[in-house]
Amino acid sequence: DAGVTQSPTHLIKTRGQHVTLRCSPISGHKSVSWYQQVLGQGPQFIFQYYEKEERGRGNFPDRFSARQFPNYSSELNVNALLLGDSALYLCASSHYRDLETQYFGPGTRLLVL
Amino acid sequence: QxxxxxxxxxxIVQKGGISIINCAYENTAFDYFPWYQQFPGKGPALLIAIRPDVSEKKEGRFTISFNKSAKQFSLHIMDSQPGDSATYFCAARKDAGNMLTFGGGTRLMVKP
Structure with missing residues (x-):
């Protein structure tokens, strides 16, 4: 079975631009969470979506938004990019019967110049 | 915070040695404590996890020790191998939520 997939793998943007990152969860998983991992640090929680509804939000500005589609895939959108948004963006999925066990994808490496 | x-x-640990990584938490509402292993260019992979009603959990060469009163938990890697060289993260989750709070990470190098 395929694990969590994310696209693109790498992305370069300039300050002020907008970016959309995509995530496909493991088949059968209905919960998707997004994390930001700055180089040399642990991941920080951004959002959780379950059954297409936002169920949790971390301490990130409104420039960050997300949504989940009927097939449970998800998008993370970041507007007005700042240099500090450069990071590895991780998506994690979990099964509704075991929400606490989160399986991470390989991430999207975003560089903002 | x-x-x-x-x-x-x-x-840095010699091959065959024991690697010990420690974590401490503040919020007593945390009820699930996983450890993740991350290789360069990859996402974190779940290694082992524990709940606070258990003081120790062992899976293969990996053991979590949990001290609820001290609000501390640790990962022990027995018989450490060069293939264990990676960054390890502890994490904690609050009840009724799926948000994981991660530690800052430990870069482990196992020398042959």
Whole structure:
């Protein structure tokens, strides 16, 4: 079975631009969470979506938004990019019967110049 | 505010030795404590996890020790191998939510 997939793998943007990152969860998983991992640090929680509804939000500005589609895939959108948004963006999925066990994808490496 | 503190930041162990990584937390509402292993260019992979009603959990060469009164937990890697060289993260989750709070990570190097 395929694990969590994310696209693109790498992305370069300039300050002020907008970016959309995509995530496909493991088949059968209905919960998707997004994390930001700055180089040399642990991941920080951004959002959780379950059954297409936002169920949790971390301490990130409104420039960050997300949504989940009927097939449970998800998008993370970041507007007005700042240099500090450069990071590895991780998506994690979990099964509704075991929400606490989160399986991470390989991430999207975003560089903002 | 860092709610989960992890130490050491880096660790060098000889092959066959024991690697020990420690974490301390502040929020007593945390009820699930996983450890993740991350290789360069990859996402974190779940290694082992524990709940606070258990003091120790062992899976293969990996053991979590949990001290609820001290609000501390640790990962022990027995018979450490060069293939274990990676960054390890502890994490904690609050009840009724799926948000994981991660420690800062420990870069482990196992020398052959």
């Amino acid at each position: 860092q709610q989960v503190k992890q130490s050491p930041q880096s660790l």
